[in-house]
Amino acid sequence: MKMTKNLLQAGVLGLSLLATGVMAAVSADEAAKLGTTLTPMGAEKAGNADGSISAWKPLATNAGAVDAKGFLADPYASEKPLYTITAQNVDQYKDKLSPGQIAMLKRYPDSYKLPVYPTHRGSTVPADVFAAIKENATKTNLVAGGNGLENFTTAVPFPIPKSGVEVIWNHITRYRGGSVTRLVTQATPQTNGSYSLVYFQDQFVFRDKIKGYDPANPGNVLFYFKQKVTAPARLAGTVLLVHETLDQVKEPRKAWVYNAGQRRVRQAPQVSYDGPGTAADGLRTSDNLDMFNGAPDRYDWKLEGKKEMYIASNSYKLDDPKLKYSDIIKAGHINQDLSRYELRRVWHVVATLKPGQRHIYAKRDFYIDEDTWQAAVIDQYDGRDQLWRVSEAHSQDYYNVQVPWYTLEAIYDLQSGRYLALGMKNEEKKAYDFGFSASISDFQPAALRQEGVR
Template structure:
C-alpha cells in the first residue's frame, strides 16, 4: 500500500510539473535567440534556402520615404514591377504557396481574380520599448485560466517563441498597433454587380498603458479601449460603439456599449463578440472578423501546424495611395487586384476548431500569421458542414515613419453569395492614421458616448 501510495504521489507530482511546464514562459537560454538567430519578435532572421525570402536586416528605417501633408506615405518600392502574376490559367503551378482560400478565389472568379507577386521585402520592425517588452514577455508571460488570459504581460507579443497555436493567436491579438491611434476609414459591402454605398467611421484606439492618465500601480484586466463613431451615411451617422477589450474575456467578458443616435440612448451591447453581426456589414462578417480576428479564444481548440511559405498581401502602399479613388479599388466580386501587392513570406499556420458543445457560425478557421509582425495575413473560414465559406486577407503596410505594422485594407470574401466586405480604406480621407492621438480613461466611458454621438 505504501509503495502504491508513493507511486500515485509521484505520478501526481509529475503531472503537476508537466502542466506547469506547458503554461510556463520559455527559458532564459531559449529567449537569448531573440535578436540573434531570431528577430526581436521571434521570426527567423535568416532567409530561405533559395533566397526568395531574404534575411531580416532591421526593417525599413523611419526615413525610408516621406509623408505628405495628410500623412500618407510614399511607396519605397514604387518602381518595382511584378515578378509574375498568378491567374486561373497558371494557378496549379503555385498551389503549394497559396492558401485553399486563395485557390478558391481563382475558381470563383476565373476571369478577374489575380495575384501579382513582387520581390519580397522584410520591412517591419518595432520601437525599442516594444522590443524590450517582448524580450521581457518571453521569460515571464504565462497563459492563465485555461489559456484565456495572460499573466505578467507587457505591451505586446507575449509569446515571441510560441509553443502552441493559442500562444501564436495571442500574439496576433496583442500585437503592437501604435499604442494610441485615431483614424478615419471607410467600409463597403458591394453587391454582386459591384454597386456599393460607403460607410464612414472615425475610430479611436488606445492600449491601456498608453492612456494619458495610466497608473501602473492600479491593476486592470483591460487590454485596450476602442471607440468607433459612424459619420455617414445619415441613417447611421451618430451611432457610437465603445469597447473595453479585456485580457481575460472568460473571467470578465468584453465590455461593450452602443449609443443609438435615433433613440439618444446608451445600451450595453453583449452581441459585439464572437459571431455577433459586424457593424453595417449586411451580415457579411462577424464581430470577431474585425482586425482579421479579435476577442476571446475560448470557443476554439488551437493547433499550431508549423510554418509555411505563402504568397501574402504585403507592403500595400499602392493600395493606400491618395491618387486612387474608392471606385478604383472596389469592383464586382473582389477588390481591384491590379492595385495589390503580394510577396513570399513565412507564416505561422494555426488551425482553430470549434470545441464540442460550443457555438459559432465558423466550424473551423485556418490562420496564416506573418512571422515578422504577428499579424494574420490570411484566414480561411469553414461552415458547420466543413465547406470553405469565407476568405479573409489583410493587405498590410509598414508605417515606417512611426514603426507600426498594420493593415491598409481588410477584405472578407463570401464565396457563396459573391459579395464581400472591404474595411479600412482612407484614400479619399483628409488624413492618414494619427499616431499622435492622446486620450485618457475618461474618453472611453459610457458617459462620453452621448457627446460623441451628436450628429
C-alpha cells in the same frame, strides 16, 4: 506543407503542453535568440535557402516621403511583378497558397490574380517595444486554459510560441502604435459591383498609453476602442465603445452602443464572437474585425507549424491618396491590379470549434505573418465543413512611426459572391494619426452621448 525540423518539434511540443495544461514562458537561453538568430519580434532573421525570401532588414523611419495628410510614399514603387498567379497557372504555386486563395482564383478566373513582387521584410517597432517583447518571453504565461495572460506588458507575449493559442495571442496583442485615431471606410458591394460606403471615425488606445495608467496595477483591460459612424445619414451618430479585456472568460469584454435615433446608451453583449459587425450587411462577425479579435475560448487551437506562403504585403499602392474608392471596389473582389503579394513565412494555426460551443464558423485556418504577428489570411468554414469565407489582409509598414498594420481588410463570401472591404482611407482628409492623447474618462459610457451628436 514544408516545415523545418525545429519548427515541427515546436508544434509537437505545443500540442503536448496543451494536453498537460502546462503553460510556461521560455527559458532565458531560448529568449537570448531574440535579436540574434531571431528578430526581436521572434521571426527568423535569415532568408530562405534559394533567396526568394529575403533576410530581415528593418525600414528606416525616413524610407519615403510623408505627404501633408500623412500618407506614405511607396519605397518600392519602381518594382515590377516577378510573375502573376492566375487561375491558369495556380497549380504551379498551390503549395504556397491557402485553400481560400485557390478558391478565389477558381471562382473569379478572369479577374482575381496575385501579382508577386520581390520580398522586403522591413517591419519593425520601437526599441522599447522590442525590449518589452523580450521581457514577455521569459515572464508571460497563459492562464484560464489559454484564455488569458499574466505578467504581460505592451505587446507580443510569446515571441517564441509553443502552441497555437500563443500565436493567436501574439496577433491579438501585437503592437499597433499604442494609440491611434483614424478615418476609414467600409464597402459591401453587391455581386454586380454596386456599393455604398459607411464612414467610421475610430479611436484605439492600449492601456499603457491611457493617461494615469499605473503599471503596478494594470488591471484586466487590454485596450479601449471607440467607433463613431459619420455617414451615411441614416447611421450617422451611432457610437460603439469597447473595453477589451485580457481574460474575457473571467471578465467578458464590455461594450456599449449609443443609438443616435433613440438617444440612448445601451450595453451591447452581442459585440463579440459571431455577433453581427457594424453596418456589415451580414458579411462579417464582430470577431472578424482586425481579421480576428476577442476571446479564444470557443476554439481548440492547433499549431501546424510554419510554411512559406504568398501574402499581401507592402501594400502602399493600394493606399495611394490619388486613388478613388471606385478604383478599388470592383465586382467580386477588390481591384487586384493594385495589390502586391510577396513570398513570406507564416505560422499556420487551425481553430476548431469546441464540442458544445456555438459559432457560425466551425473551423478557421489562420496564416499569420512571422514578422508582424498579423493575420494575413484566414479561411473560414461553415458547419458542413465547407469553405465559406476568405479573409485577406493587405498590410503596410507605417515606417515613419515604426508601426506595422493593415491597409485594407477584405472578407470574401464564396457562397454569395459578395464581400466586405474595410479600412480604406484614400479619399479622407488625413491618414492614421498615431500617438494621440486620451484619458479613461474619454472611454466611458457617459461620454458616448456627446460623441453621438450629429
